[in-house]
Amino acid sequence: MQNIYEPIPVKIQKIEIYSGDVKLFRMAKLDGSPFPLNQNGLVFVPGQFVLAGLWGYGESPFGPASHPNDSSCIEVVVRKVGQVTSALHSLEEGDELTLRGPYGNGYPIDFFREKDVILITGGCGIPPIASLVEYIISNRSDFGEVNLLYGATTPEDLLMKERMNEWKRRINVTLTVDKPACNWDGNTGFVTDCLEHLKINSANTVVAMCGPGPMVDAIENLLNPMGIPDRRIFVSMERKMQCGVGRCQHCVCGDKYVCVDGPVFNLDEIDKAWDK
């Protein structure tokens, strides 16, 4: 039996530079074998996370952005903010790193089925939402109306624009920026403004979010009056992570372990936490 803390070696197949401090890494197993699948036949459930690491620098959690059915690779989008992420940014294609996971619970895709779905994200929160979009598009007829609202500071901060063009054919995509540039033809303003303009069937709508805390709070305040209760709003929580398996205590939030019980929670579960 493998030690739960022992990572597997992987190789960087491809690096895409998204912006000055954001890169995508496509990782494959060293021996070229596929990643194992879970009971749903997926490499990971969108919203789950992996711990990607580099010997000598440590490990950090990332929500994979790749297609959850694609067992040939796992893609992570990494924003450079500290020690591990800077080390990852210094790597080149062909370099090796390590991977553990997938860990935690992702978005409850079975619960989403047959319902209208609103996906809301901002800034660097797009990766897990991207893999969820890929899943939904592959199973498009299982879902009702699907809206993606994605906001960023400037047009340059919007990631995955190429994939977005593909998505636009199958789901509604609304992009918005705080500071528009001259060639910008999308919206200006916060995602909250876009949300207010959406026509929704509140009785049959679920919401999946990944973004900064204040954005989540603002959206919760809008959705509740629109008739969407907290238990149908799913967010990916951020917490410090170390072990990833529910022991080290770094990621706790009230009664929950974000690494094991989350990182995706419905807002009802988290509202009761004293340290939400």
Add this chain to the structure above:
Amino acid sequence: MKILEEKRLNIFLDKLGKQAQLFDVRESILPPKRYFFPSREITFTFDKKSKSLSSQKAPKDFILFGISLKDLEAITYLDEIMQKPARDDFYFNKRDKSILIGLTGKEFNVAPGGDIILRKLKNDEYEVVVVTKKGEKFLKRLDFPFTCLPAGKEEKDRVEYKISKSKTMVELHGLLSDPELLHDAVKWSWQGYPEIWDKLAGECLNCGICTYVCPLCHCFSVEDEMDLSGDECRRCRKWDACTLPEFAKVAGGIGRPGHSFHKGVKERYYNWFYHKFVRGYLEFGKSQCVTCGRCKKYCPARIDIEEVLLEIMNRFKKIKN
């Protein structure tokens, strides 16, 4: 009944030392958890040149001698913690190699764990109580000439169960018998009695000592180290403490300072209690405390968790009635 006379204790220890590495923990400040979960341990070593990964090797057999009953209870509990939700190999590699020999003063008469317990009788003698198969095998192999008393005699000679008020946390021990009530009270106190947490936030020095000396605390962080040549990378696991300011701090984005999810002493100190008496209870059905009294004894701010819990409990009972 096997008897060991107190004057022959040193001979016994000598003999133990010949069997396996012996650690006499009678006088130690740090709890025995450190033999299975050291304050710093290398978990993996990665050689960059050969690209080979080696994991920590299992140690040779070792004996811990003189563990108090409370610490034995704590080890039993830690065994459970390290098993859930997935088995912690680093802990069990060492735990499986250990023989635990408990030593009771004139305290309890129930054995909560350990392999062998030396139970104090009158007349400066210890009854040798074999608790596990592992202990039984070990004693056989040890082949020590214990004095043997005929069966039936022990009852008369056993020292009565008695705990002195000054030494042990008697009232806390009582509170622990109803961990659900303790759970309710501590959970209620965050909003129901915030004054106590404000007060403690003013006293606690964020030093983390209470967690290091606690036989049940097991927070850790993982850090990588490299040797000077840069070829060998070592992944280390280290004790961490939830009362330390960096514990729940994450990196911010560019232009955004780091953010801590437990920003103040108040949140951090409450989280320590919350883990022991609320989350711990929900996970394991009991509080994560064995009333060993170390946290109180070694806290430089002299914070006494027994007093804190009694205060919360009194207030809680008054309000609920």
